[in-house]
Amino acid sequence: MPKADIGLIGLAVMGQNLALNINDHGYTVAVFNRSPSKTDDFLAGPAKGTQVIGFHDLAEMVASLTRPRKIILMVRAGDPVDHFIEQLLPHLEPGDIILDGGNSRFTDSNRRFHDLSQKDLRFVGCGISGGEEGARHGPSIMPGGNDKAWPEIKPILQSIAAKVDGEPCCQWVGPAGAGHYVKMVHNGIEYGDMQLISEAYHLMREGLGLSIDKIQSIFQQWNQGVLDSYLIEITANILGVRDEDGAPLLDKILDTAGQKGTGKWTGINAMELGIPLSLIGEAVFARFLSSLKEERELASTQYAPPTSVFDGDPDAIVEAIHDALYASKIISYAQGYMLMREAATTYGWVLNYGDIALMWRGGCIIRSRFLGDIKQAYSKNPNLQNLLMDDFFIEAIRSSETGWRKAIKLGVELGIPLPTFSSALAFFDGYRSNRLPANLLQAQRDYFGAHTYERIDQPRGEFFHTDWIGSGGPAVSSTYQA
Numbered sequence: 001m002p003k004a005d006i007g008l009i010g011l012a013v014m015g016q017n018l019a020l021n022i023n024d025h026g027y028t029v030a031v032f033n034r035s036p037s038k039t040d041d042f043l044a045g046p047a048k049g050t051q052v053i054g055f056h057d058l059a060e061m062v063a064s065l066t067r068p069r070k071i072i073l074m075v076r077a078g079d080p081v082d083h084f085i086e087q088l089l090p091h092l093e094p095g096d097i098i099l100d101g102g103n104s105r106f107t108d109s110n111r112r113f114h115d116l117s118q119k120d121l122r123f124v125g126c127g128i129s130g131g132e133e134g135a136r137h138g139p140s141i142m143p144g145g146n147d148k149a150w151p152e153i154k155p156i157l158q159s160i161a162a163k164v165d166g167e168p169c170c171q172w173v174g175p176a177g178a179g180h181y182v183k184m185v186h187n188g189i190e191y192g193d194m195q196l197i198s199e200a201y202h203l204m205r206e207g208l209g210l211s212i213d214k215i216q217s218i219f220q221q222w223n224q225g226v227l228d229s230y231l232i233e234i235t236a237n238i239l240g241v242r243d244e245d246g247a248p249l250l251d252k253i254l255d256t257a258g259q260k261g262t263g264k265w266t267g268i269n270a271m272e273l274g275i276p277l278s279l280i281g282e283a284v285f286a287r288f289l290s291s292l293k294e295e296r297e298l299a300s301t302q303y304a305p306p307t308s309v310f311d312g313d314p315d316a317i318v319e320a321i322h323d324a325l326y327a328s329k330i331i332s333y334a335q336g337y338m339l340m341r342e343a344a345t346t347y348g349w350v351l352n353y354g355d356i357a358l359m360w361r362g363g364c365i366i367r368s369r370f371l372g373d374i375k376q377a378y379s380k381n382p383n384l385q386n387l388l389m390d391d392f393f394i395e396a397i398r399s400s401e402t403g404w405r406k407a408i409k410l411g412v413e414l415g416i417p418l419p420t421f422s423s424a425l426a427f428f429d430g431y432r433s434n435r436l437p438a439n440l441l442q443a444q445r446d447y448f449g450a451h452t453y454e455r456i457d458q459p460r461g462e463f464f465h466t467d468w469i470g471s472g473g474p475a476v477s478s479t480y481q482a
Contacts, residue, residue, distance in 0.1 A: 004065050005156065007029070007030045008071070011038050014135045020050065027156055030053045030055060031061075042054065067095075068093075069092060070152060071088065071098055072099040073099065073100050081100055081102060097123075097152060098116065098124070108177070108180075113177065123149075129366075138160065139363045140161065140367070142170075144172070173356070183262075186366060187266065188262065188283075191259075194231060199417075202416055207310055208310055222325075229366070231366070255293070257291070274342070276335065276338075305414075308415075324407035327401065332420075340356070341385075357378065373392055439453075
């Protein structure tokens with residue numbers, strides 16, 4: 001039997017499509033699935049006529065691989081990954097490589113990286129985005145872990161990845177769980193993008209009373225400009241689908257959204273690191289709120305909507321909604337990059353932010369023209385503190401700000417919830433403010449808890465306490481965080 005270049009475990013749709021993609025690029029793939037029948041069905045179906053080799057025995061699959069062995073796991077995140085790693089260990093040798101291509105939490109990848117390093121095995125946590133289509137024809141791939149594995153896996157991963165201007169959307173991210181961390185942030189931004197687009201749709205549909213066909217044409221037009229992206233494209237496609245009775249299918253879909261948790265992980269990590277990831281947090285909370293369908297229906301019988309009715313120029317407000325979507329999208333990515341920057345400092349990683357934008361430009365769910373502008377920003381200044389300080393984005397925000405505020409004002413007047421539009425604007429207004437009411441917050445903390453405060457007329461790092469009620473004494477709290 002011929003030797004295989006790489007092994008793949010897990011033949012759900014993503015695993016099957018990735019195996020076929022690897023095969024298409026001239027590599028021999030050995031595949032294994034926990035259920036032998038699925039392996040047989042794959043070989044007799046989609047993989048028929050390819051060089052893919054199937055195995056029912058894990059040890060035989062490992063033995064078929066060229067050294068150093070390279071095995072990619074395409075199984076459900078969590079315990080299944082650890083289960084297969086344990087099953088593989090007796091059959092591996094020092095220097096062999098395990099890639100986890102699932103949606104694993106980066107903390108799990110950190111642990112697996114360290115555990116396998118102790119066994120002289122090379123672990124790579126490999127974020128893969130693009131869904132089924134991406135896996136088959138070219139995903140965005142975000143590998144991180146043991147950097148000694150990169151020269152061995154680079155030719156395969158970069159050959160199967162999406163390409164933009166000839167550049168593969170796959171670059172080395174960093175050590176330990178860095179690859180899955182960047183994928184987590186990608187997914188958080190994806191939550192934000194989807195909610196932003198949904199709010200634009202909601203404002204046009206319920207606020208302006210536009211037809212589905214009209215909104216579809218607007219999204220199609222938007223996809224030719226600065227908002228050009230995969231999610232805008234598929235939104236236009238969704239708006240064009242009709243049910244069997246000819247009515248828009250979208251109008252018949254229940255308004256409750258699910259999630260798999262990666263957006264929530266992003267928000268939790270932002271809180272742990274102290275980064276104001278407000279837009280992505282609101283996108284997650286919006287999904288939570290949508291799930292309260294019965295409660296919302298009851299509340300709608302108790303509270304009448306505002307009596308305001310839109311009576312202005314629809315074309316003008318559509319342009320304002322466009323600007324609100326664009327500006328809010330900039331804020332979402334700025335916050336995501338703030339989080340990655342803090343993670344790099346906290347976890348001791350060196351992240352190339354321009355390469356990350358390049359990896360996201362093609363193949364993945366958030367792919368868009370917009371990411372090329374982010375790539376250019378970090379190419380000009382690799383040490384850029386915040387996207388909002390780049391000349392391109394400064395001008396983009398300035399030109400969009402009036403419409404941004406106008407769209408949100410309309411939503412408030414009409415009672416249409418715009419949590420991500422609004423939180424993005426609130427973040428921007430806070431970020432550009434040289435003075436915030438946190439002085440009052442800190443005075444309150446010192447009043448009830450003696451937490452101390454700094455003064456504007458004294459050097460930073462000197463802390464003071466006031467006996468606000470005249471009987472508290474000089475004792476102060478031992479902790480303070482600015």
